[in-house]
Amino acid sequence: MIAAVDFTHVSRQFGSGAAAVRAVDDVSLAIAEGEFFAMLGPSGSGKTTCLRLISGFESPNEGTIRIFGQDMGAVPPNRRHVNTVFQDYALFPHMTVRDNVAYGLMVRGMDRRTRLARAEEMLALVHLPEFGGRKPGQLSGGQRQRVALARALVNEPRVLLLDEPLGALDLKLREAMQDELKSLQKRLGITFVFVTHDQGEALSMADRVAVFSRGKIVQTGSPAEVYERPATRFVADFVGSSNVLSPEQSARLGGPARWTSLRPEAIRLAGEGTPGTVTALRYLGAGTRVAVALEAGLDLGVLLPAGAPVPAPGEAVRLTWERSAMHAMEGEE
Amino acid sequence: MSAALEPAHPPRGPGDRLTGLFWRRPWVLLALLLAPPLLWLGVVYVGSLVALLWQSFYSIDEFSGMVVPELTLKTYAELLRPSNADVILRTATMAAAVTLASAVLAFPIAYYAARYAKGRWKAAFYLGVMLPLWSSYLVKVYAWKLILAKEGIVTWAFEGLGAGNLLNAVLAIPVIGGNSLSTSYMGTFLVFLYVWLPFMILPMQASLERVPATMLEASSDLGARPGQTFRHVILPLAMPGVIAGSIFTFSLTLGDYIIPQIVGSSRLFIGQAVYTLQGTAGNIPLAAAFAVVPILIMLVYLAVARRLGAFDAL
Numbered sequence: 001m002i003a004a005v006d007f008t009h010v011s012r013q014f015g016s017g018a019a020a021v022r023a024v025d026d027v028s029l030a031i032a033e034g035e036f037f038a039m040l041g042p043s044g045s046g047k048t049t050c051l052r053l054i055s056g057f058e059s060p061n062e063g064t065i066r067i068f069g070q071d072m073g074a075v076p077p078n079r080r081h082v083n084t085v086f087q088d089y090a091l092f093p094h095m096t097v098r099d100n101v102a103y104g105l106m107v108r109g110m111d112r113r114t115r116l117a118r119a120e121e122m123l124a125l126v127h128l129p130e131f132g133g134r135k136p137g138q139l140s141g142g143q144r145q146r147v148a149l150a151r152a153l154v155n156e157p158r159v160l161l162l163d164e165p166l167g168a169l170d171l172k173l174r175e176a177m178q179d180e181l182k183s184l185q186k187r188l189g190i191t192f193v194f195v196t197h198d199q200g201e202a203l204s205m206a207d208r209v210a211v212f213s214r215g216k217i218v219q220t221g222s223p224a225e226v227y228e229r230p231a232t233r234f235v236a237d238f239v240g241s242s243n244v245l246s247p248e249q250s251a252r253l254g255g256p257a258r259w260t261s262l263r264p265e266a267i268r269l270a271g272e273g274t275p276g277t278v279t280a281l282r283y284l285g286a287g288t289r290v291a292v293a294l295e296a297g298l299d300l301g302v303l304l305p306a307g308a309p310v311p312a313p314g315e316a317v318r319l320t321w322e323r324s325a326m327h328a329m330e331g332e333e
Numbered sequence: 334m335s336a337a338l339e340p341a342h343p344p345r346g347p348g349d350r351l352t353g354l355f356w357r358r359p360w361v362l363l364a365l366l367l368a369p370p371l372l373w374l375g376v377v378y379v380g381s382l383v384a385l386l387w388q389s390f391y392s393i394d395e396f397s398g399m400v401v402p403e404l405t406l407k408t409y410a411e412l413l414r415p416s417n418a419d420v421i422l423r424t425a426t427m428a429a430a431v432t433l434a435s436a437v438l439a440f441p442i443a444y445y446a447a448r449y450a451k452g453r454w455k456a457a458f459y460l461g462v463m464l465p466l467w468s469s470y471l472v473k474v475y476a477w478k479l480i481l482a483k484e485g486i487v488t489w490a491f492e493g494l495g496a497g498n499l500l501n502a503v504l505a506i507p508v509i510g511g512n513s514l515s516t517s518y519m520g521t522f523l524v525f526l527y528v529w530l531p532f533m534i535l536p537m538q539a540s541l542e543r544v545p546a547t548m549l550e551a552s553s554d555l556g557a558r559p560g561q562t563f564r565h566v567i568l569p570l571a572m573p574g575v576i577a578g579s580i581f582t583f584s585l586t587l588g589d590y591i592i593p594q595i596v597g598s599s600r601l602f603i604g605q606a607v608y609t610l611q612g613t614a615g616n617i618p619l620a621a622a623f624a625v626v627p628i629l630i631m632l633v634y635l636a637v638a639r640r641l642g643a644f645d646a647l
Contacts, residue, residue: 057550077553090551094569094642104555107565155555 002069003030004159004191005054010063012049023049024060025215031159031193031208033068036185038202039195041212042238047195050212051161054193055084068158078107083152087163089144091136097123097147098132104155122150125184142173149181153188162194166201178205199239203227211235228263229327236261236329243267243300245326252296255326264289264303266325269311273320276300278311292317389621400617408618412626417606417619421626424603427518428586428630431525432533432579438526439533439578440571446534447541462531470528474595477524481514481596488513511598521597525586532581540574541567572643576635583634587627603627 012024024046031037039047052058053065056077065072067080083104091100098119099106105115116132123129126146136144145165152160165181166174182205185192196202202209203223210220211234219231230236233244242261245253250260253274265287276292279299288310290302302319304310311317344350355362391400392407411417446458465473480486491500504510504517511517544567552562590604601609603623610620638644 055550055554057554077550078556078558082554084551084554086547086551088545088547090545090547092548092551092566092570103552103557103565107552107555107557107561151555 001032003066004033004035004068005029005031005193006066006069007050007053008064008066010050010053010060010065012046012053012058013061022215024053026063027215027217028063029210029217029220031191033158033191034189036182036192036205036207037194038206038209039193039212040197040199040202040209040239042197045212046215047197047212048163051084051163051193051195054159055082055161056080081158082161083155083157083159084161084163085145085148085152085165087165087167089136089148091144091147091151093136095135096132097128097134097136097139100136100147101132101151101154103151118154119150122154123147125153126150141168141170142177145169145177149184153190157190159191159193162192164196165194167196167198174201181205203239211239213238230261230329232329233259233261236327241301245298249296249298250326250328253326254323256328258328261327261329262300262321262325264301265305267300267302267319267321269302269304269308269317270320271318273318275316275318278313278315278317281310281313292319294319385621385624388617389625391618391621393616393618398615408622411619412622417623420601420603420606420623423600424587424627425630427522427525427602428583430522431529431586432582434522434526435530435533435582436537436575436579439530439537440575443534443537443541443571443574444567446538447544448546462534465527466531471591473528474524474592477520477527478515478596481520481523483513483515485513485515515596516598518597521593524592524596525589528592529582529585532585533575533578536577536581537571537574540571540577544570569642576638576643580631580635584627584631587630 007027007029010024010027011022014021014023027046027050039050041047049058053060054067056072056075059073067082072080091097092103095103098116101119101122102110102115105118106112110118120129120132123132126149128143128146128150131139131143131147136147139147145168149165162181166177169177178201181192194205203226206223208220209223209226210217211226212218213234219226219235221229226235226239230239230242236242236244240263242263245255245260245262247257247259251257255262274294276294278290279293280291282289282291284303285306287306288304288308290304290311292300292302294300300319344353388400389408390404390406391402392405393399394401412421442458442462446455450458482488488497488500491497500514503519504513509518509522511519514520514523548566548570549562552566553559557565588604590602590608593600593602594605603626607620607623610616610623
């Protein structure tokens, strides 16, 4: 089966000589058709550049990018079957919402009546049926986001790119939009590729996640794989802030003599086990995060579920966990 | 119980007391700040304009040459006499031509400066555009008279390139041609274009600068060719700047009386008509009526621009 998006040893470099920065460094990846794919990483990790390489606003210095098998080397953005939802939405302020949504059809020469009818259909799809006559300036952030989505979808792209799609929305709206994007993607069957620095967003929406660091993909896998079996210390720390143990520390705590990840929620307070002292508490609502200094000169984060008794700072506690929760990671990074 | 808290520090002199007053009564500060500019704008600026408008409704006694201070539309009727209407038409046509040409010439410059120029090049751009504004207007106009004269460098260059006939052919065009560039409408047009061009470039550049790059990417992403992006996105978003620039070039050309005096045919422009009427002829009412014309033209122009949606992107 042909991948929807395929990167083969793609590099993108900015600047030249000593000041050169490899924003994307020898990345190979394949995104399957109909997949909801997340590119996750901190700012400057190359994820956005990868997205722009797919949309065509950047060209690779090395490597090839294929979309449904077709080499994109000489194909400009306006001739790719790919549409983007921009981070700042980039709605045209001088046009009505309806004209914004119909823009892609207008530049293709579709007659006014047909394209405006199509625009109305798309607005209904994103639950904004009565907003066609307004200007983008009269909409809220969440509504603009939906208009941007409708405008990108009206062209019936084979791949939809979303750049930090929920970044500008408040928490409540973000959660609602997560569910909505997910169900929209299921319904339309289009390949969605989205970029985010929010691991929660990536884990909850995506079928598959690629974790970026310094221009490279450090791990690709399902959200569960990435979360439960992080490949590197970077992934363990970036995705859900794990306790990362050095080989010696791990061995002392009864684990393998390797770099090891131990998730805070896998640790329990018990009557017996490794002794330590509570140094700090952070109340999270759905639980409490407790920092415990072990006698071994090591801090462990422990996530207590809501309702569990919470120790006081300074209190001596004992920690216990399943040995299988200690996940050994490959490599040194 | 503790004693009432003392202020952190007692007032330290009149400055502190004044600050206290401003804090308690914010309108005092507002009034103090606004009074001088409002006085200037309301009395000196708008007031004199109203006085001017008022006088255009006076008329002149044809026998005594004295101004009759009674309100009448007689002077405006005089404005429509063929010789006067010609002046108006000539000036308006020139202003329109200058505006159009400066818009076409300014756009690529402004676009380059807004989109591509960075750091040092941007500084060079501002310097290049503003430098001509810093030197004397009269010096520039007289310099242009020499450049465009029959013995000037333009003629010399055309002949040197073996294109002297081309220049003569251009000068032979009726109405806009003439004996030499410096005595033709074309010369007047060129000097106007030169002198007012910065006033078109700067607002245009400012409005282009405000168009986010993602807007252009979005257009291309949705399938637009570069030409379509220009027509449907860049141009409408730059329109407020173009209109602002054209207000400058248009109204400055409408009101100028020095350039057509120095460079061009001896036919009158509105500014010159006002100048002669209020001076030697002593016909203040007609001069005032002439002065009203550019104001009316500008109002009509702005109304039309608004109608066409030029301010939709504001």
